[in-house]
Amino acid sequence: MRLESPPELEAFRKKVRAFVAENAPGVKRHAGVRAPEPELMPEIRRWTAALHEAGFLGIDWPVEYGGRPDAHPLESHIVVEEITRARTWQPIGAASLASAAIIDFGTDEQRARFLPRMRSAEDIWCQLFSEPGAGSDLASLQTRARLEGEGDDAVYVVDGQKVWTTNGQHSDMGYLLARTDPAAPKHKGITAFALDMRSPGVDLRPLREITGTTDFNEVFLDGVRIPASNVIGAVNQGWTVAMSSLGRERSGVAAHGVELFAVLDDLLELAGGSTAGGGPALNDSATRQRIGELATRVHVNAAMVHLTQSRMLSGTEEPADGAIGKIFFSELNHDMAEFGVGLQGTDGILTEADPAVRAGGWWQDAYLYARAYTIAGGANEILRTQIAERGLGLPREPRP
Secondary structure, eight states, X not given: OOOSOOHHHHHHHHHHHXXXXXXXXXXXXXXXXXXXXXXGHHHHHHHHHHHHHTTSSSTTSOGGGTOOTTOOTTHHHHHHHHHHHTTBOXXXXXHHHHHHHHHHHSOHHHHHHHHHHHHTTSSOEEEEOOBTXXXXXXXXXXXXXXXXXXXXXXXXXXXXXXXXOTTGGGOSEEEEEEESOTTSOTTSSEEEEEEETTSTTEEEEEEOOTTSOOOEEEEEEEEEEEEGXXXXXXTTBHHHHHHHHHHHOOTTHHHHHHHHHHHHHHHHHHHHTOEETTEEGGGOHHHHHHHHHXXXXXXXXXXXXXXXXXXXXXXXXXXXXXXXXXXXXXXXXXXXXXXXXXXXXXXXXXXXXXXXXXXXXXXXXXXXXXXXXXHTTSOHHHHHHHIIIIISOOOOOOOO
């Protein structure tokens, strides 16, 4: 594993940092992967288009759609790190997943139709994978798509429900998985589609969370008609398409190291203005010991991020790498937010609406949101099973 960056990557980092400082749409108010308020969407679209135009997004796209064949594999990670460091908005939606599916499995017509509109942010995409009965066990999805008609008139009629659709309320297009062969084994008979979210029969209902914000949605599909030309890849091969696109989107791991260093800085600032044991918190040995433990884990997390990146570059990734990193980050993030709330004493029960709340209520919101990281991308309990079975080669857990 190499931790240092070559000069060309450091030059690229400086270029990205300057661009972000000049063009970013301001500091995010809340922690985590959140949906912007509707009034911010024009700025988010402008920001996303600007990142593409500057060559910082879609780096690995085909050259004719803005990609650069000479780009270093870590450039996309650097972009994510610098946006995270500035505490501004990452491009929202599932365009990175959908673009990977369309580039690798789509037709030339689909690439020409969808990729430029992703690049200009005219189309924001959402991910329509999870269902009430198919979250971590995604292959159990039950949304059905049946073929009607032939030739140019062929359409798929879709019925079902999706849930936990991040940014669905802002999306123009959806990357949808639906079952097209109910008789096939559950990993078979699934097809990937590009869905126009304005289609008749699409009913999107926002979900209000414990944080008080609306970042997720449930989506009901009632007789939604999708042109057969919007099938991504081969019919009944959607599982392959989905797993490939999920495997391609790995730059998000880069944010995990930078994000927690920023939270650690905030935690030290919070402790500097807090009391413990009847005096300043930083004079309290138990408080200092706890901060030291969290700081150590932050550095370990950063080392794990670098190790993952190094293995990506060398093609030596292990099946459990992603699961281990995600569990470690999500549980450390939770512990830091919990400690930040606890440092405030009785003021920790205040919310954003209280004028006296510290840091605008950021810590309280971060603590309430932190559990989402332990579920999103695969519940930690499921990921531990994957580590045992795929990483350590232990016997499979008994299935009902």
